[in-house]
Amino acid sequence: MSAVRSAVALAVCGVAFAVTVTTSAQQAPGPNVADQQGPQTPGAQGQRGGGGGGGRGGRGGPAGPVGPARQTAPVDLTGNWVSVVTEDWQWRMMTPKKGDYASVPLTPAGRTEADKWTEANDGQCQAYGVGGIMRMPGRLRISWQDDNTLKIETDAGEQTRLLRFAPVGPPGAAPVSAQQGAPTLQGTSVAEWQRSGGGFDAFLERGAGPGGAPRRWGSLKVVTTNHTAGWLRRNGVPYSQNAVITEYYTRISNPEGGDWFVVTTVVEDPQYLGQPFLTSSNFKKESDGSKWHPVSCKS
Numbered sequence: 228m229s230a231v232r233s234a235v236a237l238a239v240c241g242v243a244f245a246v247t248v249t250t251s252a253q254q255a256p257g258p259n260v261a262d263q264q265g266p267q268t269p270g271a272q273g274q275r276g277g278g279g280g281g282g283r284g285g286r287g288g289p290a291g292p293v294g295p296a297r298q299t300a301p302v303d304l305t306g307n308w309v310s311v312v313t314e315d316w317q318w319r320m321m322t323p324k325k326g327d328y329a330s331v332p333l334t335p336a337g338r339t340e341a342d343k344w345t346e347a348n349d350g351q352c353q354a355y356g357v358g359g360i361m362r363m364p365g366r367l368r369i370s371w372q373d374d375n376t377l378k379i380e381t382d383a384g385e386q387t388r389l390l391r392f393a394p395v396g397p398p399g400a401a402p403v404s405a406q407q408g409a410p411t412l413q414g415t416s417v418a419e420w421q422r423s424g425g426g427f428d429a430f431l432e433r434g435a436g437p438g439g440a441p442r443r444w445g446s447l448k449v450v451t452t453n454h455t456a457g458w459l460r461r462n463g464v465p466y467s468q469n470a471v472i473t474e475y476y477t478r479i480s481n482p483e484g485g486d487w488f489v490v491t492t493v494v495e496d497p498q499y500l501g502q503p504f505l506t507s508s509n510f511k512k513e514s515d516g517s518k519w520h521p522v523s524c525k526s
Contacts, residue, residue: 295374296392301422301445302478304377304488308367308510309518315506319362322349322461331464337499344463352524355384356412356457358466361474361490361508366519377418377447384524390418390449407453410468414454421446447476459494459504470496486512
């Protein structure tokens with residue numbers, strides 16, 4: 228089956244760059260999107276829908292050092308983060324009106340499902356599932372639950388995500404299962420670090436560090452399945468329980484702009500989406516958790 232190549236555009240304070248995501252109808256995409264330090268001052272401008280324009284793909288790399296995911300992490304995503312909403316404001320900061328599906332490539336079945344939503348459903352937990360939670364305005368707490376499990380807590384909807392890395396084992400050891408137990412709102416997330424090959428990347432100005440040693444940079448890829456059905460937006464725009472949700476976490480640091488990460492999310496759902504639905508969401512690091520304000524969703 229032929230692959231579909233979609234360009235994901237990201238912008239950092241007006242400096243735009245692009246990465247290419249390759250998807251197929253049966254397989255989750257797998258670009259190498261990575262950056263720990265760069266010349267850009269982070270801002271926030273996302274890409275929704277199928278994307279547009281040309282782009283440059285990230286570069287693959289070796290498997291990296293052997294050991295638990297926490298000790299071998301090429302980037303540090305832990306800490307307190309706040310979402311910075313500078314795009315799709317009308318769909319993220321408030322509940323859109325019923326029938327507002329703009330930029331979401333819904334199938335006829337998806338539109339039929341979305342039309343079942345009423346204002347009485349506003350605030351329900353379906354909007355805080357794995358397919359929509361990273362688009363919610365609010366704060367995150369990211370920490371290591373154990374050496375191979377990264378935990379993301381959200382104050383919006385009071386949700387907890389567990390991103391599980393494959394434990395280190397002998398050659399041929401079974402990988403982490405993508406189907407563990409009954410489906411849940413946040414599903415089963417399998418994580419892996421994606422790393423540089425150690426060479427200089429002229430596009431993102433990364434490469435050799437002091438003394439010629441390669442800089443430690445990379446990104447996080449997460450694939451989630453085994454989840455219940457949910458909403459891409461608070462007005463009931465759906466994704467089904469069979470959707471495959473792939474995320475790429477890109478860490479950006481700048482002395483003037485601070486610490487940021489961008490999560491690019493690809494939702495593939497042949498039942499409700501006519502093509503992969505791509506978004507990018509931006510988060511800035513905060514010094515502490517003093518602004519944490521949990522608000523529960525309606526079950």
